[in-house]
Amino acid sequence: MEQIQTRCVVVGGGPAGMMLGFLLARAGVEVMVLEKHADFFRDFRGDTIHPSTLELMHQLGLLEEFLRQPHQETRELRGTINGHTVPIADFSKLPTHCKFIAFMPQWDFLNFLSGHARKFPEFHLCMQYEVTDLLTASGRVTGVRANTPQGEVEVRADLVIGADGRHATTRLRAHFEVQEFGVPIDVLWMRISKRKPDPAQSLGFFDRGKLLVLLDRRDYWQCGVVIPKGDLEEIKARGLPAFQDYIATMATFLRDRVTELDDWxxxxxxxxxxxxxREWCREGLLCIGDAAHAMSPAGGVGINLAIQDAVATANLLAEKLRQGPVSLEDLRAVQKRREWPTRLIQRMQVFIHRRIATGKASSGKTKLPFVVWLLKTFPVLRQLPARFIGIGPRPERVRSPAKEN
Ligand SMILES: Cc1cc2nc3c(=O)[nH]c(=O)nc-3n(C[C@H](O)[C@H](O)[C@H](O)COP(=O)(O)OP(=O)(O)OC[C@H]3O[C@@H](n4cnc5c(N)ncnc54)[C@H](O)[C@@H]3O)c2cc1C
Structure with a gap:
């Protein structure tokens, strides 16, 4: 079996893993990012790049080039709630360079980041490397075993980062204790074509406990229909025409093409x-991003949070990693820094889910929920959700060193 030695191995090339790989390589730390897929083209990925992430791009000197990639800018989030189109968040007053959310397919974002990371000789991206197990010695994690098109390899490293998302192999193999917060909803994910007179931006439609989200992917809509958990079989039993009608009732402009969904x-x-x-780390291993805390799509903040974790990890560990292994205390410092913002956002997501699932977000047939009414009536209040969504609690600044050439 091939054996490889590196300073840090990052499992997973999602937003957390790629940003961390970039920052460590930038600091002169030898790093390998292992990604199980052959490319980044997957539908389930979110598309939102928040003002705080754009601020990081600015700090890294990448913002101008980043904004030259095809994207859309949303300065105000609007939703259609019980038939009323209402503004919910106003990003225009944020204390950031970009006062908008950039909508960019996540594969473009990851390609951009990995393209820049590759400029550092310390960065190695290995696609189609699927990590299957952790290597350990005397209780310490010393590397990973991965399946690759060339066969099995062992990658040994001073530090393993688990950035392999919600179904992380790293956290499973490390036997970390997971605290579950019941989520009463699931999402059905599908594409419907876009046509000329369609509204220009991504929209959320809330209608008496029902929720439809439309993400603009240039020539099609990526649609997310929120359903009560476990209800898919019942929805299927009612038949496709009923489901098509369900979507068309919420977003009427889609009525002429919902029949594109002609097969389950x-x-x-x-x-x-x-x-x-409960613990994000043990000797030799640290989990970040969804691997440490799986996020729901509510508020579209998971990508941003994963990136903030990566920045904090690099800030706290890059300098030490340049010299050699890091201690368990060093790894715990990352959890200490990032746990509080995570808890706060997850609490908010649990609250939103309960409101949607119980239909409490809509008190009557046509009435607006009180909170939404407040946002509609007092524009200044829209800066609060904008700050929470756009920047989030405890935003990170890049403090990890840049290698001197
Ligand atoms: C339906 C849905 C929609 C969402 N929409 C949004 C949104 O619009 N905006 C937003 O901010 N958040 C959204 N989220 C949340 C967001 O997707 C996550 O919070 C975010 O992607 C976490 O980033 P990550 O890098 O930690 O993990 P991930 O993005 O999950 O990346 C993990 C990576 O690890 C790889 N991997 C997994 N296992 C292995 C292995 N064994 N070996 C090697 N590689 C492996 C995966 O292929 C993947 O590339 C959504 C979530 C869902 C479920």
Whole structure:
């Protein structure tokens, strides 16, 4: 079996893993990012790049080039709630360079980041490397075993980072204790074509406890229909025409093309989870991003949070990693820094799910929920959700060193 030695191995090339790989390589730390897929093209990924992430791009000197990639800018989030189109968050007053959310398919974002990371000789991205197990010695994690197209390899490292998402192999193999926060909803994920007179931006439609989200992917809409957990079989039993009608009732402009959904294979079930590890680390291993705390799509903040974890990890560990292994105390410092913002956001997501699942978000047939009414009536209040969504609690700044050439 091939054996490879590196300073840090990052499992997973999602937003957390790729940002961390970039920052460590930038600091002169030898790093390998192992990604199990052959590319980044997967539908379930979110598309939102928040003002705080754009601020990091600015700090890294990448913002101008980043904004030259095809994207859309949303300065105000609007939702259609019980038939009323209402503004919910106003990003225009944020204390950041970019006062908008950039909508960019996540594969473009990851390609951009990995393209820049590759400029550092210390960065190695290995696609189609699927980590199957951790290597340990005397209770310490010393590397990972991975399946690759060339066969099995062992990658030994001073530090293993688990950035392999909600179904992380790293956290499973490390036997970390997971705290689950019951989520009463799931999401059905599908594509519907876009046509000329369609509204320009991504929209959320809330209607008496029902929720439809539309993400603009240039020539099609990526649609997310929120359903009560476990209800898919019942929805299927009612038949496709009933489901098509369900969507068309919420977003009427889609009525002329919902029949594109003519087979259940075009509709994918994504189970939504919210959970968090009690301990994010043990000797030689640290989990970050969804691997440490699976986020629901509510508020579209999971990507941002994963990136913030990566920045904090690099800030706290890069300098030490340049010299050699890091201690368990060093790893615990990352959890200490990132756990509080995670808890706060997850609490908010649990609250939102309960409101949606119980239909409490809509008190009557046409009435607006009180909180939404407040946002509609007092524009200044829209800066609060904008700050929470756009920047989030405890935003990170890049403090990890840049290698001197
Ligand atoms: C339906 C849905 C929609 C969402 N929409 C949004 C949104 O619009 N905005 C937002 O901010 N958040 C959204 N989220 C949440 C967001 O997707 C996550 O919070 C975010 O992707 C976490 O980033 P990550 O890098 O930690 O993990 P991930 O993005 O899950 O990346 C993990 C990576 O690890 C790889 N991997 C997994 N296992 C292995 C292995 N064994 N070996 C090697 N590689 C492996 C995976 O292929 C993947 O590339 C959504 C979530 C869901 C479920």
């Amino acid at each position: 294979s075009k509709i994918k079930l994504l189970t939504v989870q919210i959970n968090r590890l």
